[in-house]
Amino acid sequence: MILFDNVSYSAGGMRIINGVSFEIKRGDFTALIGANGAGKSTLARLCIGLLKPVSGTVRAGGFDTASVRTSRIAKFAGFLFQDPDRQICKNSVRDEIRFSLECVMEDRDEIEMRCERAISEFSLDGEREPFSMSRGERQRLVLASILAAEPELLILDEPTTGLDYRECMHIMDCISEINRKGATVLMISHDMEIVQDFAKDVMVLNDGVLLAHGSTKEIIRERELLARASLLPPQITDLALVLGEGYESAVTVEDMVSAVREKSGNPR
Numbered sequence: 654m655i656l657f658d659n660v661s662y663s664a665g666g667m668r669i670i671n672g673v674s675f676e677i678k679r680g681d682f683t684a685l686i687g688a689n690g691a692g693k694s695t696l697a698r699l700c701i702g703l704l705k706p707v708s709g710t711v712r713a714g715g716f717d718t719a720s721v722r723t724s725r726i727a728k729f730a731g732f733l734f735q736d737p738d739r740q741i742c743k744n745s746v747r748d749e750i751r752f753s754l755e756c757v758m759e760d761r762d763e764i765e766m767r768c769e770r771a772i773s774e775f776s777l778d779g780e781r782e783p784f785s786m787s788r789g790e791r792q793r794l795v796l797a798s799i800l801a802a803e804p805e806l807l808i809l810d811e812p813t814t815g816l817d818y819r820e821c822m823h824i825m826d827c828i829s830e831i832n833r834k835g836a837t838v839l840m841i842s843h844d845m846e847i848v849q850d851f852a853k854d855v856m857v858l859n860d861g862v863l864l865a866h867g868s869t870k871e872i873i874r875e876r877e878l879l880a881r882a883s884l885l886p887p888q889i890t891d892l893a894l895v896l897g898e899g900y901e902s903a904v905t906v907e908d909m910v911s912a913v914r915e916k917s918g919n920p921r
């Protein structure tokens with residue numbers, strides 16, 4: 654679904670992405686992690702042609718992003734910016750979601766059906782003026798607008814920033830559901846617990862260089878690798894690494910409880 658072949662990108666005389674190659678297959682749920690300034694948002698924009706590489710090739714859904722209009726990629730791809738306000742342009746929640754759907758389809762009945770379903774699923778007030786809402790609510794609105802179109806490819810730049818725990822879990826459950834239905838997800842996140850709980854694979858970016866790409870369970874246990882990217886493992890994983898033998902497989906609170914019970918000889 655996404656293919657980078659020795660991709661580099663520069664801006665303002667600075668190399669931001671440097672010789673990156675990877676493939677994300679259809680149906681994958683991949684997290685992109687790295688410190689601030691690592692180039693994560695730039696890489697995400699390269700994925701769908703919002704930026705063009707200075708060298709190398711980027712393909713999204715089989716299309717070379719350097720030679721096809723971004724509007725063509727937008728027919729099957731949804732992109733959530735880190736700042737939701739950059740994607741809101743209408744005066745009501747209903748009009749915002751409807752407009753998003755009108756950009757990718759023409760069937761009026763289908764548009765209205767999907768619009769009302771999105772309002773319901775995300776617990777939104779269709780008549781509300783977007784900028785009278787909290788940042789978390791605006792984040793939910795933008796994501797509802799994107800998911801209503803059921804994109805094949807979903808790219809998310811910090812989708813849980815500014816959300817409380819309940820809102821965070823609701824949004825991540827919605828993202829997981831569309832992934833279970835077959836959509837490919839690339840998610841930038843600084844929240845290692847979210848990465849651990851939801852992503853199947855992880856890419857680690859540092860100063861524009863891809864350090865690693867592998868299964869989440871393997872990557873989050875590589876303390877030295879994460880340190881090179883100025884990252885820390887999730888707390889449960891970090892504790893498991895400290896405790897050592899018998900705890901190595903613990904990646905959730907439930908795993909840790911089970912491991913403690915087993916080590917203590919009390920399985921219940």
